[in-house]
Amino acid sequence: MNKDKFLQTGLLEQYVLGLTDEAEAREVEAYAEAYPEIAQEIKEMRGALDDYARQYAIMPPEELKSRVMKEIEGSGHRSDPAPSAGQEINGSGSFSALSSWVNPILVIGLMCLSFLFYRGKANAELQLSSLSNEYSVFRQDCEEEKESLRQAQRVYASLNQPGTRPYELKGTALNPNAVAWVYLNQEEQVAYLNAQPLPAPPPGKTYQLWADVEGEMINMGVVDYLQKDLQLMNFIAGAESLNITIEPEGGSDHPTVELLLANVKV
Amino acid sequence: MKHLETIIKRLQSGDRAVMSTLYDEFAPALYGVVLRIVHDEAIAQDIVQETFIKAWKNGGSYDPGKGTLFTWLLNIARNGAIDKTRSAAFRNQRQTASISDGERNSSALSTVTATDHIGLRKMVGALEDKYQDVIELAYFQGFTQPEIAERLGLPLGTVKTRARIALRELRKFFSEAGVSKTIIIALALPFV
Incomplete structure (x- = not known):
């Protein structure tokens, strides 16, 4: 089969969509190796599919990334020992040296402070996640507008060509x-x-x-x-x-x- | 493209720091597609998490000749999603929904409607539903041609024709639209 005939079979499109069986896939790959145009065609179709899939992109919640990164950090060999355990013990030791009535006040004060910080942080996180959602919506909108403008410009330019x-x-x-x-x-x-x-x-x-x-x-x-x-x-x-x-x-x-x-x- | 090549090299060589960039680049697209398959945010997040962990563990085996990095990630995610959707609970849920109001619109059941709607809106007018169905079932959900023919109630030949037209339309639509890629790359660059 010559190259143009092969292009007409639609096998290429099926290959890119993952619809070919092993023998068909090998056939496509052989053609792609023999003809750079076919390899290029495959590359462009794959790119278009990727772009298409990106249309459906949805920003996952912020904490998913830290979950993923934590798992990845922990998945390899872990050389450093569990951090700060020893420090904490030392710390509480020095605290116990202070007079006994200072301790409870300090603890209560620190608890109040950390509660305030925690609330502030929770609020900020909430705001951040809604802002980043908004941002991704605006970004998609903007891309959408750009593309339709480009398309309109292309059509307009094309109709106004002298030929x-x-x-x-x-x-x-x-x-x-x-x-x-x-x-x-x-x-x-x-x-x-x-x-x-x-x-x-x-x-x-x-x-x-x-x-x-x-x-x-x-x-x-x-x-x-x-x-x-x-x-x-x-x-x-x-x-x-x-x-x-x-x-x-x-x-x-x-x-x-x-x-x-x-x-x-x- | 240069940016992606760097990511691929770093992934293949086991550079742990690249995973953050990889996540920023692909997590939203993967999450969007997986949500369309499982229709459950918590499950979709688990699948995306597992996908990146598997990608990290198997990064050395990625072969750019066999497909784009995104397709590779999507395959991992899809296998994870299919494992989940094969559970009895999921099968029941899916069998009760017919293809017409099922595959395309069932994401309306989830709370992601607002964002999802924007994605759909952009494609409306560019790609007819019947072509979207073929891409959805083949590329997103990994069904075979006979399975797609059965699900859509179409002859096999029509599925093949639609696959062809769908891709041609997509290419036409995206061929010169390097804009979105540039934006994504520009946004991801500071993290490299």
């Missing part, structure tokens, strides 16, 4: 009123789809965009009908026409040509 051309896909006999827009930029190799004017796909079905290259229909991606903005599709070079078909949910590997909904010559 970007709009194509109006007109409905076939299946639905003469159907219409959708594709924006192609041959130099930047990007394709955006505006599927908003299309009617909602029938239940259990989805729209899929195809490029006709020398008589072969090549998948440009499944249409996310619910997407309000322009949708970034796979750019296919040398497309002679753009076609939208109705496919079963999840999309197909080959177009159902009898369900061609709209198309346009490029």
Whole structure:
């Protein structure tokens, strides 16, 4: 199997998601070793999955870290003896040398003081944990805003490129009123789809965009009908026409040509 | 990336001090994912704790070629979580919840809803639920393809297709979004 065919099998995606068996995993690893592009592809997919998982990050309670670090400290060989036991004994010895009535007052005073400190510390900890929660919420919000801004900027910049051309896909006999827009930029190799004017796909079905290259229909991606903005599709070079078909949910590997909904010559 | 490479080297060489950095870098993401599997904060915290202890003990065996550091940690955490969820009590709880209102939304039962909701909100519009389901079951929960097909009531072929599309969509979404990583690295650097 050549490299491009292999990429089409979807084995790579299954491998990254941990869905392959041992033989399949070995096959993927062999391809990754032979083709640096495939190794890179795997690396990028893994990175995207990591980023995705980070979306669900939740700050664990502060004390979990000290629990973990304590366990780790204790897990290796422990060279230093239990600290301060001897000191305490010495300390109480010197205290006992003081006159007997000073001791109780000192003890009570120290107890009051430590209670006050304890309360102050508990309050501070409470505040700290709520602040750090707030902080993580704000941080996520901020990242979210940044990303959506970047996405909007990308779309905007792309549409304003000198090479970007709009194509109006007109409905076939299946639905003469159907219409959708594709924006192609041959130099930047990007394709955006505006599927908003299309009617909602029938239940259990989805729209899929195809490029006709020398008589072969090549998948440009499944249409996310619910997407309000322009949708970034796979750019296919040398497309002679753009076609939208109705496919079963999840999309197909080959177009159902009898369900061609709209198309346009490029 | 440089930062992660340093962490990996220090972990492999048994540098105890790196565990603090490792924790700061990955604990929130791990905790978030584990909570989605076990839906119990105390159990999730135990699992995260065990994960870092195992990571410390087995750090020498981590092979970057087989997956990212996060995936490695996630595997350890997931095995811990699966051990817990195989207990009778958990099985009962999970069988009573169907996939539709179960897997995706049951975190609403826990007190972490507020934070979790933000995570979900960001992905809505970027990744459809049906693709999230596949990633959730495969990557977060470690089910096999036939198991996923059975749970979602879908043909195996559809699961494969969805896995493909899900990853392609994710890549599209995250490919140029190095922003979050930069922020995390910038925050973790002072602790190195």
